[in-house]
Amino acid sequence: MNPFDLIGFSGNPLDRLSEKRDDAAALAALLANPGARAVAFAGTMPVVRANGGGCSALHALDDLRALPAEEAPVLLGRDDEGPVYGLLLPEATLAHKPIGQDAFVDRHESVIAGRPDLSVRDLRALAVENALPRDEIAIIAQAKTVLHWHANHRFCARCGRETVPAQAGWRRDCENCGAQHFPRTDPVVIVLVTHGDSCLMGRQKQFPAGMYSCLAGFVECGETIEEAARREIFEESGVRLGAVKILASQPWPFPASLMIGCRAEALSRDIVMDAQELEDCRWFSREELRAMVADLHLHGLKAPHPIAIARGLLEHWLAGA
Numbered sequence: 001m002n003p004f005d006l007i008g009f010s011g012n013p014l015d016r017l018s019e020k021r022d023d024a025a026a027l028a029a030l031l032a033n034p035g036a037r038a039v040a041f042a043g044t045m046p047v048v049r050a051n052g053g054g055c056s057a058l059h060a061l062d063d064l065r066a067l068p069a070e071e072a073p074v075l076l077g078r079d080d081e082g083p084v085y086g087l088l089l090p091e092a093t094l095a096h097k098p099i100g101q102d103a104f105v106d107r108h109e110s111v112i113a114g115r116p117d118l119s120v121r122d123l124r125a126l127a128v129e130n131a132l133p134r135d136e137i138a139i140i141a142q143a144k145t146v147l148h149w150h151a152n153h154r155f156c157a158r159c160g161r162e163t164v165p166a167q168a169g170w171r172r173d174c175e176n177c178g179a180q181h182f183p184r185t186d187p188v189v190i191v192l193v194t195h196g197d198s199c200l201m202g203r204q205k206q207f208p209a210g211m212y213s214c215l216a217g218f219v220e221c222g223e224t225i226e227e228a229a230r231r232e233i234f235e236e237s238g239v240r241l242g243a244v245k246i247l248a249s250q251p252w253p254f255p256a257s258l259m260i261g262c263r264a265e266a267l268s269r270d271i272v273m274d275a276q277e278l279e280d281c282r283w284f285s286r287e288e289l290r291a292m293v294a295d296l297h298l299h300g301l302k303a304p305h306p307i308a309i310a311r312g313l314l315e316h317w318l319a320g321a
Helices: 024-032 123-128 134-152 225-237 286-293 309-318
Strands: 037-042 045-051 054-056 074-079 082-089 094-098 108-112 115-120 164-166 171-173 186-195 198-203 215-218 241-252 257-266 280-285
Touching (some): 024 082, 037 134, 045 134, 074 134, 082 134, 123 134, 134 241, 186 225, 186 241, 186 309, 198 215, 198 225, 198 286, 215 225, 241 309, 257 309
Antiparallel strands (some): 037 045, 045 054, 045 115, 094 108, 164 171, 186 198
């Protein structure tokens, strides 16, 4: 199996219908479709309902129309069953019940006021626990990113006046100055650095206990992906890179990143760690990494969770690629 097939938030099955976003008649017909469904978010957390022994985050749109949505639903796309929308609910609709928290996932349990059949769950927890089908997780990730953008870009960056949704939710227009604003995606390079039979990993303070991962950082303006990879690795670890190869990518909706997975060969093993960015950084042998992936490391060290592209990069290397 290709290790990148298991990474989370990818595999979205929707036809995004981008060619219909300016077609008022087509949009009206889609919205009136009795089979229309919606992914709803209350603040940053998806709304789910019990479904047999599990849960579901796809709801009949008609069932959610009575809830106090912030704005008109965003058209995410269409599958064989009909159109799918994203709906943002105000956080005031939530009633919270804390049940503990850790550094990786939010463990609060909350319900929608007046709807005891609906609750909210942390998206990362849903993915880690395989609580939903892969394609549903990908749809929720799409919804989270675009709804987060709407929630945080209600005012025009040019003149400061309030903007309105357009193009079925894929643009915001300023009626005062005519500016058009579009959802953003933030590219991030995440790099598996190898030197001989060893790979370079680091850990940040907020990581789960014992977990190490590939080093990563945002691509800056005017950089190629390869240039960003070389800069970020040198800044964080002091290690200089030779050739950089792009292997895979992953949407990461926390809140709107695109993780670009790269493989690179180090020119040396000398580490000068940036202690403001990392808590630790070191080289790991293949044997030690295999123990971490198998959760058998002698000192309890762990590899990233399989939903993360970092795990795919590491397993790709362990497979001899």
